[in-house]
Amino acid sequence: MDNTALLQKYSLKATPQRLEIVNVLSTHGHMNVNELYSTLLIKFPSISLATIYKNINIMLEKGFLLEVKLSEQKNVFELVKDNHSHVACMKCSDVIDIDLNIESIVNEVKKRSNYKLESNSLIFNGVCPRCSALK
Amino acid sequence: MDNTALLQKYSLKATPQRLEIVNVLSTHGHMNVNELYSTLLIKFPSISLATIYKNINIMLEKGFLLEVKLSEQKNVFELVKDNHSHVACMKCSDVIDIDLNIESIVNEVKKRSNYKLESNSLIFNGVCPRCSALK
DNA sequence: CTAAATGCAAAGCATTTGCAAATAT
DNA sequence: ATATTTGCAAATGCTTTGCATTTAG
Numbered sequence: 001m002d003n004t005a006l007l008q009k010y011s012l013k014a015t016p017q018r019l020e021i022v023n024v025l026s027t028h029g030h031m032n033v034n035e036l037y038s039t040l041l042i043k044f045p046s047i048s049l050a051t052i053y054k055n056i057n058i059m060l061e062k063g064f065l066l067e068v069k070l071s072e073q074k075n076v077f078e079l080v081k082d083n084h085s086h087v088a089c090m091k092c093s094d095v096i097d098i099d100l101n102i103e104s105i106v107n108e109v110k111k112r113s114n115y116k117l118e119s120n121s122l123i124f125n126g127v128c129p130r131c132s133a134l135k
Numbered sequence: 136m137d138n139t140a141l142l143q144k145y146s147l148k149a150t151p152q153r154l155e156i157v158n159v160l161s162t163h164g165h166m167n168v169n170e171l172y173s174t175l176l177i178k179f180p181s182i183s184l185a186t187i188y189k190n191i192n193i194m195l196e197k198g199f200l201l202e203v204k205l206s207e208q209k210n211v212f213e214l215v216k217d218n219h220s221h222v223a224c225m226k227c228s229d230v231i232d233i234d235l236n237i238e239s240i241v242n243e244v245k246k247r248s249n250y251k252l253e254s255n256s257l258i259f260n261g262v263c264p265r266c267s268a269l270k
Numbered sequence: 271c272t273a274a275a276t277g278c279a280a281a282g283c284a285t286t287t288g289c290a291a292a293t294a295t
Numbered sequence: 296a297t298a299t300t301t302g303c304a305a306a307t308g309c310t311t312t313g314c315a316t317t318t319a320g
Contacts, residue, residue: 013274013319033309048277053310055275069204071256087248098248100240109259113222113233117261121206124244126252148294148299168284183302188285190300 010062017044021055022079030068030076030086030095070095071125083119089128098124145197152179156190157214165203165211165221165230205230206260218255224263233259 003022004014012018017040024039025031031039037052056077059065068086069075073093084097102122110117138157139149147153152175159174160166166174172187191212194200203221204210208228219232237257245252 015275015319017276046277049309050278050311051276057311067206069206071202071204071254085244087244087250087252089250090253096248098244100243102240105235105237105240106259108235109220109222109233113231113259113261114264115222115224115259115261116267117222117259118225119206119261120257120259122255122257124241124248124250124252124255126248126250126254129249132251150294150300152301181302184284185286185303186301192286 006064010059010064012058012062017047017051018055020044021052021059025065025077025079029097030078032074032076034074036077068095068123069121070123085122085124087124087126089131090125091127091131094128094130096128141199145194145199147193147197152182152186153190155179156187156194160200160212160214164232165213167209167211169209171212203230203258204256205258220257220259222259222261224266225260226262226266229263229265231263 003019006022007014007018020040020043021036024036033052037049040047040052056065060067064080066078066080067075068078070088072090076095084099086095087098088095106117138154141157142149142153155175155178156171159171168187172184175182175187191200195202199215201213201215202210203213205223207225211230219234221230222233223230241252
């Protein structure tokens with residue numbers, strides 16, 4: 001499914017600005033508001049921060065964008081894919097995805113808390129190999 | 136160690152406002168900025184939000200207060216204790232602590248990411264037993 | 271053609287800062 | 296006695312809103 005189809009699937013008009021947001025997120029993976037804004041500015045010199053915010057918000061509502069709240073840095077946004085966890089570098093702010101089998105942990109949490117669980121956010125903070133090497 | 140001693144350990148003057156913040160957090164567990172403010176207002180009718188913020192920030196810096204970033208609600212603060220995870224209710228915003236053995240997961244993340252891990256934040260979102268019953 | 275989206279400017283909140291007065295040590 | 300802390304008011308910064316214009320379908 002291409003990006004135009006993705007937007008249409010969620011009843012959003014495929015404007016050039018929106019297409020670029022989706023584009024940029026699908027190549028960069030995780031970006032915060034300002035990174036998105038500066039990146040879009042290149043292609044759309046008169047784009048407004050308000051447009052970025054409005055689009056982020058509507059994409060979050062529609063459910064195909066996800067906000068990741070990180071401990072040591074600004075929140076970032078990513079296109080929704082299969083449930084996965086994140087590893088964040090405290091030095092360079094790089095964020096990577098990692099698929100973990102957390103079934104047993106989730107079951108443990110269910111059993112011990114008696115909560116009905118619906119989602120989870122697992123974030124591991126550390127220093128990436130590149131930054132470790134740079135010491 | 137009492138709360139005065141805790142503050143002194145971190146070279147902070149044990150003002151009544153600070154003692155009450157620590158007090159309230161040690162009984163309530165997790166509170167956001169406004170909950171802290173309204174609670175402190177009872178005992179200190181002229182306390183300022185700025186004082187709440189200043190103290191939260193200095194306690195975070197000193198390292199005995201921790202900010203928990205939740206997906207569906209405002210961030211909350213807690214006194215630092217042993218590493219643990221959180222389960223949050225999407226209905227009533229209740230947050231509980233849970234001790235999980237995540238050694239094997241952490242090792243897996245280390246191995247697969249090559250990051251040097253320093254901390255983690257595991258948050259499980261769902262509906263608490265009380266809210267489930269209320270349906 | 272019409273409803274939705276953009277871009278601008280203004281408004282709204284949350285958080286921080288500067289400073290004089292008060293306070294812990 | 297002194298450096299720190301408090302509380303107020305102002306400032307800052309991030310996000311949202313309103314509205315006229317433009318644009319996608």
